[in-house]
Amino acid sequence: MQSLNNMKIVPQLVFVVIFCVGQITSEQESTLYPYGASVGDKETPKEDDGASPEIESSVPFTFFGRTHKYLYVNNNGVVSFGVPVSTYTPNAFPLADGSPFVAPYWGDVDNEKSGTVYYRETTGSALLQRINEEMAKYFPNLHYKATWAFVATWDDVPYYQSLSKKTNTFQAVLHTDGKRSFIMLNYGKITWTTGGASGGNLLTGLGGVPAQAGFNSGDNTHYFNIPDSRTDNVININRTSNVDTPGRWVFQVDTFKAPGGCIFEANFARYNETFWKDDSCENKCVCNTDGEMKCTDESCPGFMVCQPSAWHFTCQISLGTCF
Structure with missing residues (x-):
């Protein structure tokens, strides 16, 4: 933990102004x-x-x-x-x-x-x-x-x-x-x-x-x-x-x-949301409506490739694929 007495180092000021102040609805x-x-x-x-x-x-x-x-x-x-x-x-x-x-x-x-x-x-x-x-x-x-x-x-x-x-x-x-x-x-x-x-x-x-x-x-x-x-x-x-x-x-x-969903490795997945938990997309997971995650061995279809998406991985269509 940083102490109350720690000196804070302030970065150089960048002169960019964004006039975008939200309002409470x-x-x-x-x-x-x-x-x-x-x-x-x-x-x-x-x-x-x-x-x-x-x-x-x-x-x-x-x-x-x-x-x-x-x-x-x-x-x-x-x-x-x-x-x-x-x-x-x-x-x-x-x-x-x-x-x-x-x-x-x-x-x-x-x-x-x-x-x-x-x-x-x-x-x-x-x-x-x-x-x-x-x-x-x-x-x-x-x-x-x-x-x-x-x-x-x-x-x-x-x-x-x-x-x-x-x-x-x-x-x-x-x-x-x-x-x-x-x-x-x-x-x-x-x-x-x-x-x-x-x-x-x-x-x-x-x-x-x-x-x-x-x-x-x-x-x-x-x-x-x-x-x-x-x-x-x-x-x-x-x-x-x-x-x-x-x-x-x-x-x-x-x-x-x-x-509303499941917790997987400290992240939130909504009911019925699917994703792959590994970077080779060989282990597919789904959030069941009982709040439990179920993971099974399943790879991407042949015309798709494994890509990172937010905190997990998904199968996405390859840019070089023709139909």
């Missing part, structure tokens, strides 16, 4: 749960690479076999268990140091001048009722009723060394019924991906090492990268979903379940 506003002073939220210190004080939860939260009662809300887009996280350049999951945390948008936030990071623990009936109604749509056969929730929201936060007015708004929601545990990652306005000390352009907030989204269990087995994490396309995360609600990802994390 009404649909994205509804994806975010209520937050702010009006609902009793607390705030983290307004400092670069800062974090909340240690938060002792009134209810244990089970995260892949481990029960946690102590949380930190970190300004750089992470809710961590047990220890604060000051690292500003996101690493790929799984993490070498085994740190367990949830990362709605792990990037170099600097809210010293603007933006607020809110958090609260709640058993309020209004919020829990909304969570339960939406969970019933995502997991219709689960019969789940949350009794506790923890909401962390990064509201209009800028990036480190920003020379623009670009800000991001996103949220992590942890909830449980005392036995089963879930996380929701909610996204509003997303307009930047990278801070200056992570190689980003100071005028655009793009380039360098972009933000990471997902979670890391700490056991080197259960971890997940939301598609396009640590790529330039992560700026479109508020248009993606695994529950057909743009700007929302939902996971069961006492065990490992994701509605």
Whole structure:
């Protein structure tokens, strides 16, 4: 982990200006749960690479076999268990140091001048009722009723060394019924991906090492990268979903379940999606509607060639093929 005392090295300024600031649509506003002073939220210190004080939860939260009662809300887009996280350049999951945390948008936030990071623990009936109604749509056969929730929201936060007015708004929601545990990652306005000390352009907030989204269990087995994490396309995360609600990802994390598809090597495959997992395209996999991956020996047809595609491989028509 990088220390709070580490010196940040800012890259040379590139004079390219992109006037493209996103807006929060009404649909994205509804994806975010209520937050702010009006609902009793607390705030983290307004400092670069800062974090909340240690938060002792009134209810244990089970995260892949481990029960946690102590949380930190970190300004750089992470809710961590047990220890604060000051690292500003996101690493790929799984993490070498085994740190367990949830990362709605792990990037170099600097809210010293603007933006607020809110958090609260709640058993309020209004919020829990909304969570339960939406969970019933995502997991219709689960019969789940949350009794506790923890909401962390990064509201209009800028990036480190920003020379623009670009800000991001996103949220992590942890909830449980005392036995089963879930996380929701909610996204509003997303307009930047990278801070200056992570190689980003100071005028655009793009380039360098972009933000990471997902979670890391700490056991080197259960971890997940939301598609396009640590790529330039992560700026479109508020248009993606695994529950057909743009700007929302939902996971069961006492065990490992994701509605809408399967998890394969920390990546998400939708129901009935097929791909080859090897670079010779000799092992074809399909995501079954029961959420399980099935892989069998099968090669590309003779008129197709094996090509990389995102995080896996696909059979594509050879440019030299005639029909």
